[in-house]
Amino acid sequence: MGSATQALNQPPARLTGAEIVWATLVGEGVTDVFGYPGGAILPVYDALRKFPIHHTLVRHEQGAAHMADGYSRASGKVGVCIATSGPGATNLVTGIATAMLDSIPIVCITGNVSSKVLGSDAFQEVDITGITLPVTKHNFLINRTEDIAPALRAAFQIAKSARPGPVLVDITKDAQQGTAIFDFEAAKPRAVRPHPMRKVEDTGLAQAAELIRNAKRPVILAGHGIIESGAEEQVRTLAERAQIPVALTLLGLGAFPASHKLNLGMMGMHGESWVNHAIQEADLLIACGMRFDDRVTGTVSTYATKAKKIHIEVDPAEVNKIIKVDVPLIGDLREVLEALLPQVSARDGAEWLKAIDGLRGDSAVRDIKNLPDSGHLYAAHVMHDLWRITGGNAIVVTDVGQHQMWEAQYYHHEKPRTLITSGGLGTMGFALPAAIGAKTACPDQEVWVIAGDGGFQMTAAELATIAQEKIKINIAVINNGYLGMVRQWQEFFYERNYEATPMVSPDFVKLADAHGIAGLTVSTRAELADAVNTARSAPGAFLLNFKVEKEDSVYPMIPVGSALHEMIRRPESV
Amino acid sequence: MLHTFVAYVEDRPGVLTRVASLFRRLNINIHSLTVGRSERVGLSRMTVVCEASAEAGHRIQASLYKLENVVNVDDIAQAPSVTRELALIKVAATPRTRSQVFELVEVFRARIVDLAPESLTIEMTGVESKIEGLIQVLNEGEERVLEICRSGKLTMRRGHHTSSVLKAMNIGADEPTEVPVEESAAEPE
Numbered sequence: 001m002g003s004a005t006q007a008l009n010q011p012p013a014r015l016t017g018a019e020i021v022w023a024t025l026v027g028e029g030v031t032d033v034f035g036y037p038g039g040a041i042l043p044v045y046d047a048l049r050k051f052p053i054h055h056t057l058v059r060h061e062q063g064a065a066h067m068a069d070g071y072s073r074a075s076g077k078v079g080v081c082i083a084t085s086g087p088g089a090t091n092l093v094t095g096i097a098t099a100m101l102d103s104i105p106i107v108c109i110t111g112n113v114s115s116k117v118l119g120s121d122a123f124q125e126v127d128i129t130g131i132t133l134p135v136t137k138h139n140f141l142i143n144r145t146e147d148i149a150p151a152l153r154a155a156f157q158i159a160k161s162a163r164p165g166p167v168l169v170d171i172t173k174d175a176q177q178g179t180a181i182f183d184f185e186a187a188k189p190r191a192v193r194p195h196p197m198r199k200v201e202d203t204g205l206a207q208a209a210e211l212i213r214n215a216k217r218p219v220i221l222a223g224h225g226i227i228e229s230g231a232e233e234q235v236r237t238l239a240e241r242a243q244i245p246v247a248l249t250l251l252g253l254g255a256f257p258a259s260h261k262l263n264l265g266m267m268g269m270h271g272e273s274w275v276n277h278a279i280q281e282a283d284l285l286i287a288c289g290m291r292f293d294d295r296v297t298g299t300v301s302t303y304a305t306k307a308k309k310i311h312i313e314v315d316p317a318e319v320n321k322i323i324k325v326d327v328p329l330i331g332d333l334r335e336v337l338e339a340l341l342p343q344v345s346a347r348d349g350a351e352w353l354k355a356i357d358g359l360r361g362d363s364a365v366r367d368i369k370n371l372p373d374s375g376h377l378y379a380a381h382v383m384h385d386l387w388r389i390t391g392g393n394a395i396v397v398t399d400v401g402q403h404q405m406w407e408a409q410y411y412h413h414e415k416p417r418t419l420i421t422s423g424g425l426g427t428m429g430f431a432l433p434a435a436i437g438a439k440t441a442c443p444d445q446e447v448w449v450i451a452g453d454g455g456f457q458m459t460a461a462e463l464a465t466i467a468q469e470k471i472k473i474n475i476a477v478i479n480n481g482y483l484g485m486v487r488q489w490q491e492f493f494y495e496r497n498y499e500a501t502p503m504v505s506p507d508f509v510k511l512a513d514a515h516g517i518a519g520l521t522v523s524t525r526a527e528l529a530d531a532v533n534t535a536r537s538a539p540g541a542f543l544l545n546f547k548v549e550k551e552d553s554v555y556p557m558i559p560v561g562s563a564l565h566e567m568i569r570r571p572e573s574v
Numbered sequence: 575m576l577h578t579f580v581a582y583v584e585d586r587p588g589v590l591t592r593v594a595s596l597f598r599r600l601n602i603n604i605h606s607l608t609v610g611r612s613e614r615v616g617l618s619r620m621t622v623v624c625e626a627s628a629e630a631g632h633r634i635q636a637s638l639y640k641l642e643n644v645v646n647v648d649d650i651a652q653a654p655s656v657t658r659e660l661a662l663i664k665v666a667a668t669p670r671t672r673s674q675v676f677e678l679v680e681v682f683r684a685r686i687v688d689l690a691p692e693s694l695t696i697e698m699t700g701v702e703s704k705i706e707g708l709i710q711v712l713n714e715g716e717e718r719v720l721e722i723c724r725s726g727k728l729t730m731r732r733g734h735h736t737s738s739v740l741k742a743m744n745i746g747a748d749e750p751t752e753v754p755v756e757e758s759a760a761e762p763e
Binding site for chain 1: 588591592595599629632633635636637639640641642645646
């Protein structure tokens with residue numbers, strides 16, 4: 001733990017830029033980073049051994065960004081990834097954009113060529129601050145050693161303040177090699193300048209309270225902002241006191257306990273019918289930390305036309321962007337709710353809750369997990385049993401596609417930060433590296449990867465990272481031999497023209513074995529529970545290859561261009 | 575509708591790109607953009623004019639504020655303000671044909687700032703319509719317009735009102751007193 005902590009406690013000392021990078025990270029409380037070395041970042045790597053920071057060597061820089069992202073989503077801390085210049089930096093971009101779209105605080109550090117040759121198309125030079133400009137909250141190009149600490153500290157502050165997001169700090173090689181006086185305190189950024197349009201008027205609070213008091217059919221729309229703001233208790237108090245049912249976005253899952261009687265479940269394109277019907281019938285929507293994404297609204301012109309809308313949101317640019325709202329309360333969700341709650345009194349919501357319950361019964365019979373065991377293995381079975389066996393307590397990291405929606409429907413999350421998934425960008429290949437980040441942040445938690453056969457292969461090289469780091473992660477590959485969600489769209493909207501969606505995959509169990517990771521293939525429901533338990537009790541990482549029904553689809557589904565209540569239901573015959 | 579934003583931004587490399595990139599991302603075409611030093615050391619002042627829906631104004635302003643280098647944004651919208659543009663116009667004119675141009679320059683209250691044997695350069699300051707009026711008349715005349723260089727719009731709120739950035743920083747600024755003042759008289763159409 002030597003020189004780093006000393007560097008912080010001791011009077012300002014002269015350090016190299018590379019040492020300043022690590023000393024600043026230590027000062028910011030960083031204990032783990034994910035990265036890949038290369039020429040332009042070598043000075044930084046050379047100095048790593050002097051500092052109490054664990055470095056995970058990834059197999060592709062996209063993985064490094066996703067790991068930092070998963071680390072942040074699981075812990076609430078800022079995730080950090082490191083890459084070299086040129087291709088190392090460009091490989092981060094998908095991971096940075098993933099974090100941007102889901103408002104995840106990460107700091108990405110890249111090396112760049114020396115300032116003397118900057119702009120000369122030097123070997124492995126790329127304009128990464130230019131490339132990442134639209135997918136970062138902010139970025140820095142640093143070419144002076146003395147600017148490193150202030151820029152890095154500002155990066156942490158920007159990443160986690162207000163609406164969080166990724167920040168990139170690009171440091172030239174000569175700045176890493178030069179020396180400067182390192183003074184952690186002096187490098188502290190000036191206080192965050194609050195967004196002048198972020199304000200909550202007393203009249204707005206009074207109007208919101210009035211709307212809640214008079215509503216007959218209110219619904220809370222619970223989003224990711226609840227988790228980022230830490231407002232779970234406040235949302236729960238609001239729901240319970242005023243007896244308002246809660247519908248969740250995909251990223252909001254876990255923000256409100258799944259078993260709570262006021263929890264309706266996930267809304268939107270693959271939300272259960274009663275949830276979307278409740279929203280369409282509502283006379284008041286209270287949107288908490290969500291942004292009316294097109295996947296939750298369906299066609300905007302027909303969205304919840306009977307409802308007044310209260311929007312509690314930290315980002316002023318999100319208000320009235322998609323849906324015109326009646327009462328915007330622009331501020332930190334927890335602070336706004338704390339100001340609003342004293343004006344909210346108990347109300348009787350029994351009639352409205354009973355009406356929603358009536359809709360629920362109609363859908364339940366179509367629920368696939370209740371179907372008799374016909375020898376087929378459905379992904380829904382896998383999700384349901386995983387939930388049952390893990391007691392809903394695992395951190396589940398999903399990829400993107402059908403399995404992601406099935407997980408959201410059948411794995412019931414009680415606590416925040418137990419579902420980690422790429423919502424906004426929908427990045428295939430996210431799950432495996434993000435799970436490595438999550439497990440690194442929460443080593444005592446059970447972590448499951450759920451990925452399709454397509455997405456898993458996008459970043460499967462990170463199996464080697466798991467092996468090298470000796471990380472205990474359980475991996476469920478939902479293997480249907482297709483790019484399933486795309487196939488489903490082809491089935492519904494392109495006359496079953498399965499162009500480029502059938503997929504030949506390696507034997508995933510053998511692939512895992514090649515990495516020293518044990519595995520099993522599961523083809524029937526009868527084998528399911530034992531296999532899950534085998535994986536859980538195995539000392540190391542374990543892969544389960546679930547060979548599920550090939551042409552199953554996610555129901556219900558709202559086709560693009562339809563209203564929220566015009567959904568495709570599961571055929572009765574299946 | 576036409577929106578006019580006045581933004582105070584940090585005077586650093588790359589800031590212009592960040593602002594311009596925001597409009598590009600929103601698929602909004604910038605009609606005119608002027609940047610220059612302001613009364614505050616280290617801060618540049620931008621006037622951005624763009625065509626966008628009435629509702630877009632809020633989102634543009636809110637998004638501009640999200641840029642780390644943007645200190646203050648004023649959505650001038652329909653507020654009483656002074657807007658000017660500067661144009662340099664080079665016209666082909668020989669000593670024989672100059673007098674016609676001189677006459678126009680006089681009527682439009684413009685100035686001749688360069689005179690060469692084969693051409694002359696007109697400097698004209700005014701509202702957009704006035705500058706376009708002059709260009710149109712020149713184009714309709716016998717002399718050929720060789721070059722036009724226009725600054726884009728510069729805008730300032732009317733009244734005893736220093737920039738709202740000063741107000742935000744609590745440095746001796748008053749509320750804008752919105753006294754409507756007519757456009758300076760006698761502007762040829």
